[in-house]
Amino acid sequence: MSKFSFRALPVLAALAAVAAMAPRPAQATDLLIATWGGGVEKVWETAFAEPFAKETGINVKIVPVPTPEAQLRAQAGNPQYNAVMVTYPQGANLMRDGMVELLDPAELPDTADTNPRYLMRNADGKLAGVSPYFMYYGIAINTDEAKPGDFKSWANLGDAKWKGKLAITRPIYLSSYDLPIIAKAMGGDEKNIEPGLDLLRKIVPNALTTYSSIAHMNGLLTRGEIAAGPYYSGRVWHLRQQGAQNVTMVVPEEGALMIPYLLVMPKNAKDMAATKKFMNYVSKAEPQLRGSVLGGYLPLNAKAKLPAEAEEQMGMTLAELMTRLYQPDWAYIADNQTDRINLLEKLIADAR
Known part of the structure; x- marks a missing residue:
């Protein structure tokens, strides 16, 4: 992690x-x-x-x-x-x-x-x-509400202790980003999504809300309305550049998604x-x-x-980061996006 x-x-x-x-x-x-x-x-x-x-x-x-x-x-x-x-x-x-x-x-x-x-x-x-x-898709946390060690694995998002303390994205992005990396973390991949669906059924009830925009998620994170949620590395970087020191990014032990x-x-x-x-x-x-x-x-x-100072902020070199990132078959994801959006809309409705 x-x-x-x-x-x-x-x-x-x-x-x-x-x-x-x-x-x-x-x-x-x-x-x-x-x-x-x-x-x-x-x-x-x-x-x-x-x-x-x-x-x-x-x-x-x-x-x-x-x-x-x-x-x-x-x-x-x-x-x-x-x-x-x-x-x-x-x-x-x-x-x-x-x-x-x-x-x-x-x-x-x-x-x-x-x-x-x-x-x-x-x-x-x-x-x-x-x-x-590119950015990568990992787990963003509010450090007033959680510790990086709380999310060593993607599976930790499904822990009952986080009920009402997470945010998830809309199905259009959930199908493209969350599902592939969560499936990969749980032993599947973008073509074998069942392991990811099993974990999502635990994550969705923990979500306080589905964020509607980048600005919405930024506010949820910085105000401490949520403890954590899958999010984009670049958005967390920018928040910290703007002075929000209570947010940081976690790369779980199973890796993060390269986007x-x-x-x-x-x-x-x-x-x-x-x-x-x-x-x-x-x-x-x-x-x-x-x-x-x-x-x-x-x-x-x-x-x-990248300047050495920038890599220092990442906690690793860009080359090291690349070894921690998963690059899925994007064409396959695109071909199956509509069906998976429908599947996830139903999963979210059923889980809540």
């Missing part, structure tokens, strides 16, 4: 802020990029959008929404966003449904520095998007040339490192080397 002992990184954060605050040339066009809220948008503005505008003159507005993928689907045929952040399984479904532009890697040359394993392609080698970073993210371009999006420039920019090492400092987003560009 490992935990983050996050403390603020003032020097690194200040350097990232300087890059964003420098003067920028005249803006030629505006791009709208949809991301999640709850602090995600602030990191994107500082690490990616503002430095890109300074360098290119292309203004980028980051728009926080509860579910970016749902916005993309709702606007099919008349997209309002130039690019949208989605999860890896959502990206697979969007590509399958023909809802994103497939991109020539030659137009995004900096993607060559991303491990091919984390780039989503179609059969012809076209990219469904770019992969600027790559995709920035995709909706089908028939406007200003494609400018959008491709931005997508290539977020594939570079330097902006990814700013994202890691500000938001705990772990870079996927092979040339991006």
